[in-house]
Amino acid sequence: MTSSPLLTYVLRQGDRSMVLAQRLLENVAHAPEIEEELALANVALDLLGQTRALYTYAGEIEGSGHDEDHFAFWRSPADFLNPRLVEQPNGDFAHLIVRQLLHDAFSAAYWEAASRSIDQTIAELASKAVKECSYHLRHSRGWLVRLGDGTNESHDRAQAALDALWPFTDELFERDGVEDELVARGVAPDPAALRLLWTETVNAALEEATLAVPATQPAVTGGRRGEHGPELATLLTEMQVLARAHPGASW
């Protein structure tokens, strides 16, 4: 695959929403209530819609005729550039909500800032995605507060999930040569500015949910360079098996 900073950047965003959508879709039929089932599936399909637009754009940038299915189904784990937070396997409902909250606080801030990108395609995509992601945040934040400030058990489960997922949050704001170039050109929002917004949103949510900010330092990174845990390979195997068993099939 020929690479350019813009291509890498667009795939990082697309892979983030793709992998999280797949994690949520794995959970279908396991939600605690039928209403929550619908809510989570709606979130997953919004993320999938964002992914499709980003993958289509990646194909245009790459210029070799690859469509959205190519990027979803015909790449290996090492080609996926999502942050490792979103590939973390499903645990209990509190774990799912905490993973969602940590992500949604990022994506809502990200798309809001990306709507001012000088890249027209990204800016247009952002104007739709920002409404979706601010609703996702409202949903996960509501649940975080309900669980954290709920029973002793729901509080402990939410805190345990937060402690487990916290080390993966640093990577959301990582900056390398790709971001350096695109931030300078006005294509990408500054990760440091996003981090300020994210921290404000997350801290306020944790406080209302009576949860403690974990003392552990965020550390685990590498996903955005294609370095993943074995869990991503398992996720992709399931996601890709049908497309690979029937190459070229349409449905």
Add this chain to the structure above:
Amino acid sequence: MAGKSPWPTWEVFVRPRRGVDHVHVGTVHATDAQHAIENARDLYTRRSEGVSVWVVRSTDITASDPDERGTLFDPALDKVFRQPTDYELPPDVANM
């Protein structure tokens, strides 16, 4: 998934567009009013059917008893004087 939800039920009313009344569309389970609005949004306005949603606790609605239908509503059937068609317009009145 439990057979019976531990969450209370809420009646959902959606206003399809500005200037039109809210119409009852169904019921959701939810822990509180705000949660009920969100669940109603996900269930009943996915295809942009609404511009406004009301929710009310199902237990806050007092309904008429179906067994009393006859007593409550049948007497209206034969009271033709309640229908506008029962009255002849005086010839001097052109339109009404």
